[in-house]
Amino acid sequence: MEQTGCAHKKNSQGGKENHPGLMQQNPNDPKGKRKQLQTVTNISQHFSKRKRSASVPKQELYSMSNQPRGHCLIINNFYFETNTSLGKRLGTDKDKDELVKVFKKMQFEVEVEDNLNASDMQRFIKQFAEKDHAQMDAFVCCILSHGEKGTVLGVDGKQVEIRDLLRPLAKCCTLAGKPKLIFIQACQGNVCQEAVGMADEQDDGTEEGTEKENAQTATFQSIPIEADFLIGMSTVESYRAFRHIQNGSFYIQELCEQLKIGSTRKEDIHSIMTKVNRIVSSKVFRGSKQMPEVRYTLTKKMVLPMMSPD
Template identity: 55%
Template sequence: MDLEKLHKVDEQLQKSEVAALKFLCMDHLGRKRLENVKDAKHLFTQLIEQDLLSNELFLPDLLYTIGRYDLLSKLGTNKTCVSRSLENTHSGVSLYRKMLYGLSEDVTDENLHNIKFLLNNLPKAKLATATFLDVLSEMEKMEMLGEDNLDELQNILSKSSKELAYRVQKFKNTSQQESMLSVSEEEENFSLPVQPQDEFMNVDNLERVFNKMHFQVEERKDLTSSGIMNAVEEFSLRDHSKMDAFVCCLLSHGEKGTVFGIDGAPVLICDLIQPFAHCSSLIGKPKLFFIQACQGKAFQKGVWRQDGTIDDECEEDAVQASGLSSIPVGADFLIGMATVESYKAFRHTVNGSIFIQELCKHLYKGCREKEDILSILTRVNRSVSVQDLNKYKQMPEPRYTLTKKLVLPLD
């Protein structure tokens, strides 16, 4: 690393930012070594001595994490380049510490006051003027906090900020999922985050993969049947002339030919799709719909069983009686159903929808390799259908009227 570049960075870092950098480097340099570090220049010297800056992404990631995007230009890079590099390469900066730093950025003065009040076993003299990062450091010293010891922090945050506590839970679940997965190196780079409830995890995964494909992602949650139709009307009436494609992902319960709103009222899938056939700014453009919902009450024979007790890990989407209606569409539509008609679709109570998980994984892998969408969905069909789901099976079903081969871009 060019010392002149480091000097220019050092000149513009504030005291609080240096403290943040020290916290992020704690696992690499150690608490004792960092006690004597008073400025960024000294910190950079320590990083050089430990050969940490031989990883060219390490320092850019540090600056990116604390939000000093303007200083990245002094290292010959920028925010976009660092962001893209971090998607495929681990810089060496601790994800655990980055998570904690992210919390510190969103802790309000009231949150911090409440947290200090709840930490009765920490030295009061130190807590009086302590920042949130100081509090975290003290908790680590007292062995109340660590990468594998986040329960105490989560418990305290739950009493002052549910949102911050949820982010700790999200990190814990992600770490647990990554430790359990046995995937190829290529898939490992796209580690799907896991969240406490399956619907949130599915949405998070979908948002992540479609953002990578340069889609403008919008989310609507907990809609009634009329709310679903209102959203359909809203999107079908928009001007999509500057867009190349439209995608709608709908995660709900369902019955043959329908999905349900949170009020339990059915909405015909054909009614969801038909308005887009009349959208003039989408004519000649691909319109994709991915629907996670049961399409009947029957079970496909296999090795999963119906989730009927509190101890079961998998469940089928809840169903109600509803009439069947076919799905008439015009040209350039694709409807990816989680299951064929008349059968149930399964969700893991922790990992979420089997169909959505496999869809996200194969979209990421296939789009990066420039595969067309039908080839990708064929892989999804196979990945889902070979799984043993509580003594039963699930067979997704794509239906399409695409008139051209569709290849979606992905960074």
């Protein structure tokens, strides 16, 4: 506008379990000699091989070794032209400042563009798609604006299809095979989601829904199926997203918080986005709910770089 330490094995003949310490007969031993099964004295030894096999191979992880990690473009539309009848997006600067802080600490080169019209939004993203990202690990774009179903709005009130914004990035050769993270704070429609089965939740009166904060989950329907994209939307199709006029939007503020926590714990981006979904969806905003959505075509795990100290 958040066993036991003994290994058991089935006996194929009797269906019984063999326990460490029992005597087992060797069927190939004519003398019927028995030998004692080896007991497990150290559970860490018993599971050591399993632990090693569960670790993620390097080829299944996106590389996050370069510095800077990549470019981060933030489009922050606050003041809309008077002839659009769209209000100022009060609180959006709070979102911008938090995004700048988080991605700078993750060693991204951050650039902020304020109050872009529709054509300028397309132009700036195209310029970034034409950059040489060969020595970069990833690309991030955050769009904070009004919007309508399947689009974001420039400050001139004109719509831009999200698929049109992403197409240049998908064609960028030096970003091929690298994760491209897109976060959009905007409504997906004008309907307020109802709360269902949340008897204990209350609105504390401090949060305010915006009139149009359009999140483009519908665009997920029309975004080309390109590899290595993650698109985080502040709400699902047809519904509003909410923004506090002083504290910023609930989605972006929670996203930044979970990025900070997740990076210190070396969590992958999918786990972080799931937590964002859970925490935002658990809140009530002036009697309404908000359900973020994330879609991705990532082909590897992305573990975000550790936040640099203050």
